Amino acid sequence: MIGLPAGTRIWIAAGVTDMRSGFPALAAKVQSALEENPLGGDVFIFRGRRAIS
Secondary structure, three states: OOOOOOOEEEEEEOOOOHHHHHHHHHHHHHHHHHOOEEEOEEEEEOOOOOOOO
């Protein structure tokens, strides 16, 4: 289990994300869609096309 500091927000992206784009593109999505700093301490969760059932 990963321990998170108190007050850490967890953001979950709805739908499927193209994980081939890498971290810079995912960080840009966080900045444009949520207007949040991707390096600000919150946790952002993305789901790729192939999920483990």
